[in-house]
Amino acid sequence: MTAVSDRQKLAYVNSQAADGRVNLEFETEEGMTLNLGPQHPATHGTLRIVVKLDGEQVLSCEPVMGYMHRGYEKLTEVRTYPQVTTLINRIDWLGSFANEVPFILAAEKLMEIEAPPRAQWIRTILFELSRIANISLFVGDMALHIGAMTAAFYAFRDREFVLNQIESATGGRFHPNFNRIGGLKDDLPKGWVADTKASLERIRDFCDEMEILVEGNEIFQARTRGIGVIPSEIALQFGLSGANLRASGVDWDLRRDQPVGLVWDKVDWKVITHPDGDSFARFWVRLQEIRESCNIVEQLLDGLPAGPYMAKVPRVIKVPEGEAWVATENPLGEMGYYLVSQGGLGPFRVKIRTASFNNVSVVPWVCRGVYVPDVVTILASLYFILGDIDR
Amino acid sequence: MTDSVVLGLELAYWQQSILRVIGVLVAVLLPAGTFVYVFLFKMVSFMQSRLGPMEAGPFGSLQLLAEVGKWLQKEDITPERADRVLFKMAPYLVVGTVLLTYMVVPFGPDLHLAKFDTGIFFALAVSSISSLGVLLAGWASANKYSLIGGLRAAGQLIAYELPMILAVVGVVIQAGTMNMSGIVAAQAGGSIFGVDIIGNPFFITQFVGFVVFMIAVQAELGQTPFDMPIAESELVTGYLTEYSGIRFLLFFIGEFAAAGAFSAIAATLFLGGWAVPSAWVELDNNIFNLLGPIILLTKMMLIGGFIFFIRFTYPRFREDQLQRLAWTVLIPISLANILVTTVLKVAF
Amino acid sequence: MSEFLRDYLTVAIFAALTAGLLAGVLGLGKLIRPVRPQRDKYLSYESGVDAVGTGWDQSPVRYYVFALLFVLFDVEAAFIFPWATQVEFYGWFGAIEMIVFIVILTLGLLYAWRKKVLRWL
């Protein structure tokens, strides 16, 4: 505890603070430049939105990110395949299980092995459960950003039931790290199927509750309808995916259209779309998707096949040379891994295509001419997770 | 009325004055504290299926004392760019005007600080000064969030002030007086089309006015459908962003004391104030001097519970939507209410 | 002193007492709170980055039209109150007069509405 080194540290910190002035070219003579973030309640973490205001109207808006950049793509190059799985489920920290799957599938594709059916079914079930856990938080979070406090608490409350199920199957509330190349770490515990069905009922109740409390509220509708409209052509241009794309009326769901290695095509469900493309549509689509996920999980639980949960794989995993792209419909949208292997213990290069990065890139386009509160609404409805943007 | 008889005691004017001042201070701080504890800590927690503070004292009842003790110890920061005088003055303005608002509220037949003939007018006039305090706070902080918050508060003032005044006009027409005690008496002794068993609480005969008034109160207090000046998810904490330590506590007390004050005014105007319908029993003033504050507090809690229930349930309006609501819905409705009330009053 | 003025005296005394009370609370706080001056502590908060501009940037107040309307209506409301206490005294004559007055007010509001100034620009 010496004063000198403290001052040195402070000097270092202050030199770093020069970075706080990124985007000062954004400052102009007219209007008011306002920073929302890096620490701001509206940005779920550390996104920074620099808005230029005229009164309360946004003239232009520029996201600044990188505050959560952890260097995933570099780190995957110095890790082995099992280690990479641990790392990448922290990208989208709300849907961790879903993060692991496309990477594992890409590696399996290059190794030309396929997980046994039981493993595929359990993967799909857990995938959908993590989607429910993720999106139910979105529902509460969006309401919170529009000012309704209580919905967020209900979301946290009911989400726990799903997290319990994920935890009892995988051992981890958040980062299960349950996938292995060729299958899963373990089988499901006893009584899990019945418990999961019970928790799905809770989630359905939660959806009903949210439809009354949030979606049906006139103020909520007044705040979201017609706000932040993204036409389908723009959505495709910016590479939007997931519910944001479907809320713009594009009928595209990788679960139905490219079900690589998972078993969505074995069950009966429908893709939810909404033609409006506004914030309300995005909220509505996501809320309905929770219900669809409940249906999917329920059907999958009924048809869970018996058998091994792990394929024959070599003891030391080396992936043969080649390139593979696998994308799945993650809770936030399309998440893809472009895996380049040169035959080593670890990947040669992994390009991680995350949903939020593309989803947020539309913000400067869509946030022109709206009011400050609408910026918050739009950000909430686009639903990003900082780790998913910055990686 | 140099000397009056209160609870059988003959008191000189100055003695009465001191008693009343102390009484009003208690009457301000007690509801404010109760509101914070009951509504902010407990009711919202139960609404959100939580428990709320439990550790400090039995059921967390000493939480408030802990809060006061903590805030007293916090450093009080004035940002270097701020306008120091105004920055330090703003909390005085906010809290002081709230305390003045209580002055005209009667707590019993003789329990009142000042018995203005223009009572309700005084209350409305004084209470809108606190918005000026908010605007000052927002401007003096030299912070953009605060500035936007303060401007929103000013915008809000012009939106809800008129509906509130016009809603009160209906009550004044019915009671025939602006004196708060007179309004209480008119409700306790009145009748609805000759039925006098419950008196004439104006929230029945002035229901439209009551609804408009409550909406305006929600906006005046900056509670949730209209909490744009604070708007946690947009403006961090709005005009409070730069306040810390004891000055923040003053704003905090001011917010809840104002909720108490407006509950008291609404209870007096529309629910009959300290009186309960007593046409069938003979109760003299002294009994009401004892029971009055309790009755009024009960009615305040009802109204306060309603205010906070809305606060923790509803999402937030946008500023332009509030203006539209006020000018195209509330003001026409309250004008129509005045017309209808006039015609009925003159006709019957 | 008349009773009327005495009430206002009470208000003045009460206001003074309130100010004294607040000053007392602030003084108590000053007595026991610490002061730890640091350079960064007194910078304006702007989500953790350097504030752009002074915080007093000019910004257009879009609701000034509402403010003008508000002043008009508020003055009118002040005229309504004295009549409202004496509705029965003036009877139908006063009622009709006031109805005419309010209708004129409403027409003004309608005019503003038609002119589309009741819109936040």
Added chain:
Amino acid sequence: MGLVESGKLPKPLTSLLNTSRKYSIWIFQWGLACCAIEMGAALGSPRYDVMRLGVIPLPASPRQADLVCISGTVTDKIVPAIRRLYDQMPDPKYVISMGACANCGGPYWDSYSVTKGVDQIIPVDVYVPGCPPRPEALLEGIVLLQERIGKEDMAERWRGEPLVVS
């Protein structure tokens, strides 16, 4: 200036002040990564309900906070902001470092952009280990902090340089 600072308060009064600080902790949420959600669960989920302990999760501005919970990965780019917001909090203030990343860099120990521990820039009172820690772990950390506050001697705390970084 302050009586507490100069250590002139009698003992019962000190413990009274400590108790009131202990039961009124307004927590400023620096949610950075995965841990932010577990912190949110601890603060927001009815199952954990941190308000029971007298921790009020209201303030969004550092000016009203007593405790800052740094939860998640600290990157070199966010460091100045963390430092500044810590500076902007009024004294007395406390810090909880939540999760492996904030404690030491965690799984990103070899990354080019991650700061290896938030204690390099601000003094930390309680470290909560885990990746991410369960909400119960954060509650435990808060209880530990409360115990510490209850026994604190403020005069001791405020002796010496104000710029101390441990």
Added chain:
Amino acid sequence: MDAVATDAEREQIVADLRDRLGDALVGFHIRPGDDLWVRVTRDVWQEAGMIARDHLGFRAFEFVSAIDWLPSPFGKGEDSSLDPIPQVAGDIVTGYAGGDTRFQVFARAHSLSQHMGITLKVDLPDDDLSVATWIPVFAGANWHEREAREMFGITFVGHPHPVNIYLPGQFEGHPLRKDFPLLSRHVKPWPGIVDIEPLPGGSSEPSSEEGEA
């Protein structure tokens, strides 16, 4: 999925591209029934994107990124006897659709109607790491190109706002280049692969939960 049929589809796409680009299409690779890689020359990079978008139906944008084919001079950092550190300056081995140089920019788009994706690649000469921007093709390429710029040091000609997106302003180096060292690994060696636990499903014994299924 019918492998032969989709194969023909992808070959048709390559043929279409070759019609329009001619010799500028340098190489391609098809994994039947799965995926398609096409390598073009630097001059037609933007044009190839336009063609893919407008004529071949690849309307939805996925990403733009780059790859550094240089074998890492630091090994994989796995510090283990299982994977010995390769010699510095080993031969560059490129992936599908070939490659001539160290840096390659690749981009991906997919087609909503045909349910397939395409990966376009372009080689960058070592002495001039620049390529035309894809923003006119897909507006979303803006941020991806900023990322590739700071990570690899590649210039995207015509990019309107070429500033760092992730890294602090004064950050030196391009982290995703293979010769960018991770300093922490040199200060403190990675414990390495100490032990490889047996895989749980290796024995492939029948699951005990079969009754539940």
